[in-house]
Amino acid sequence: MKILLADDQPDVLEALRLLVKAEGFSPTLARSPAAVLAAVEGGDFDVVLLDLNYTRDTTSGREGLSLLPKLRELDATLPVVVMTAWGSVEGAVEAMRKGARDYVQKPWDNARLLATLRSQVELGRALRRMRRLERENAALRGEVPPLVAGSRAMAPVMRLIERIGPSDANVLLTGEHGTGKEVVACYLHAISRRASGPFVPVNAGGLAEGVFESELFGHVKGAFTDAREDRIGCFELADAGTLFLDEIANMPLAQQAKLLRVLQTGELSPVGSSKVRKVNARVLSATNVDVGAEVHAGRFREDLLYRLNTVEIHLPPLRERREDIPALAGHFLVSHAKRYRIENASFDPSAIEALLAHPFPGNVRELEHAVERALLLAPSGLIRAEDIMLRRPSQAPNRLEEMTLEEAEGHLIARALARTGGNVSDAARALGLSRSALYRRMQHFGLKGSG
Numbered sequence: 015m016k017i018l019l020a021d022d023q024p025d026v027l028e029a030l031r032l033l034v035k036a037e038g039f040s041p042t043l044a045r046s047p048a049a050v051l052a053a054v055e056g057g058d059f060d061v062v063l064l065d066l067n068y069t070r071d072t073t074s075g076r077e078g079l080s081l082l083p084k085l086r087e088l089d090a091t092l093p094v095v096v097m098t099a100w101g102s103v104e105g106a107v108e109a110m111r112k113g114a115r116d117y118v119q120k121p122w123d124n125a126r127l128l129a130t131l132r133s134q135v136e137l138g139r140a141l142r143r144m145r146r147l148e149r150e151n152a153a154l155r156g157e158v159p160p161l162v163a164g165s166r167a168m169a170p171v172m173r174l175i176e177r178i179g180p181s182d183a184n185v186l187l188t189g190e191h192g193t194g195k196e197v198v199a200c201y202l203h204a205i206s207r208r209a210s211g212p213f214v215p216v217n218a219g220g221l222a223e224g225v226f227e228s229e230l231f232g233h234v235k236g237a238f239t240d241a242r243e244d245r246i247g248c249f250e251l252a253d254a255g256t257l258f259l260d261e262i263a264n265m266p267l268a269q270q271a272k273l274l275r276v277l278q279t280g281e282l283s284p285v286g287s288s289k290v291r292k293v294n295a296r297v298l299s300a301t302n303v304d305v306g307a308e309v310h311a312g313r314f315r316e317d318l319l320y321r322l323n324t325v326e327i328h329l330p331p332l333r334e335r336r337e338d339i340p341a342l343a344g345h346f347l348v349s350h351a352k353r354y355r356i357e358n359a360s361f362d363p364s365a366i367e368a369l370l371a372h373p374f375p376g377n378v379r380e381l382e383h384a385v386e387r388a389l390l391l392a393p394s395g396l397i398r399a400e401d402i403m404l405r406r407p408s409q410a411p412n413r414l415e416e417m418t419l420e421e422a423e424g425h426l427i428a429r430a431l432a433r434t435g436g437n438v439s440d441a442a443r444a445l446g447l448s449r450s451a452l453y454r455r456m457q458h459f460g461l462k463g464s465g
């Protein structure tokens with residue numbers, strides 16, 4: 015049983031540590047509200063025992079009280095027991111209202127404290143079990159997207175996802191292209207309290223100047239020439255649900271400012287209207303770019319990043335979680351066989367070996383496409399190594415007709431940049447794009463120019 019003990023008085027902490035350790039708990043200690051949050055973010059506790067007062071000369075309990083909603087946001091199933099000063103019943107009542115499960119008064123009675131902690135651990139576990147069952151049932155009903163993530167590298171990521179999912183916290187998903195950021199966003203929504211509301215994905219980084227506001231905030235009839243009807247924006251479509259903003263690092267600064275305003279106020283006005291509307295959408299966002307570096311370079315607003323990444327979840331590339339390859343391949347085999355009505359689809363062990371040996375620069379998406387192609391090419395339903403066409407990155411084809419549209423685009427852009435010696439303006443002119451549009455695509459493909 016893992017317990018987090020939080021108090022700013024070392025002697026109290028030590029007494030509590032000895033007490034709970036003797037009873038089979040494994041304690042972690044925190045001496046400040048910040049340490050409590052950091053511990054809960056990084057750890058996996060069965061119960062928290064939280065003192066409400068953090069500076070010796072105050073007894074208001076404010077600091078501890080303000081921690082409770084934050085803890086609930088981080089993990090709604092984590093039981094928190096508060097300690098209050100003797101006789102301060104109001105503090106205890108307020109703490110319970112803010113999400114504490116129980117309280118004990120100082121000086122505490124050892125036997126009662128331990129009994130309270132033990133029963134909270136039991137209750138917390140039951141609650142988590144129930145949540146898991148609900149989720150498994152929802153997955154069986156097809157309401158939660160299947161997420162294959164059994165590898166060791168994904169274990170801490172999954173723990174974080176399970177913990178953060180039910181809360182309303184804004185989450186920034188990072189990771190290379192095709193690592194599953196959108197599936198995870200969908201999963202987070204499906205296990206949240208908003209699951210019965212809508213999940214609205216929008217490619218925030220791909221919206222042109224003129225469409226951004228209307229797409230996100232909506233417009234009223236007559237707001238501009240083409241506005242023949244009122245249109246509801248994605249923020250309102252996601253009301254009581256989740257808005258998923260993809261490719262956020264590609265948003266120009268002007269759009270970032272508009273988004274930030276809505277996130278700060280929780281209010282928006284559709285284009286052409288002066289009426290203010292309240293919005294209630296949980297915002298999940300994603301990027302394959304190092305946003306910290308973008309902030310540093312002045313291309314991304316720090317205050318916006320701060321709003322978006324209450325919690326950051328990084329999805330490792332597939333090459334760092336090879337253990338997942340067989341299960342993912344099996345998952346894609348079943349789902350595509352169903353889609354193409356292919357019976358008896360299966361892998362020969364040589365096929366799995368070939369998959370395990372591939373570096374997958376395109377991550378899970380590349381694996382999915384490889385399995386889909388192999389399924390369509392294998393003469394019987396049995397897929398062998400030779401049916402799987404995997405390209406070594408160094409042997410990437412340079413025949414356009416063998417490429418996907420995305421590969422062809424990246425290839426043409428890289429070629430144009432090579433021809434112009436990395437000059438972005440010249441390359442943009444050659445490709446018939448604006449400089450900023452080319453810049454966005456270069457970021458998308460991880461290409462660099464020389465100015």
Ligand SMILES: Nc1ncnc2c1ncn2[C@@H]1O[C@H](COP(=O)(O)OP(=O)(O)OP(=O)(O)O)[C@@H](O)[C@H]1O
Nearest residue numbers: 160161162190191192193194195196197302378379
């Ligand atoms: N863990 C997973 N379990 C099952 N399917 C997955 C998993 N990860 C990714 N996929 C599948 O792989 C494909 C790519 O995933 P997704 O679109 O979520 O990646 P992404 O990181 O959002 O990509 P991009 O950065 O290009 O937008 C999807 O079809 C998705 O269903």
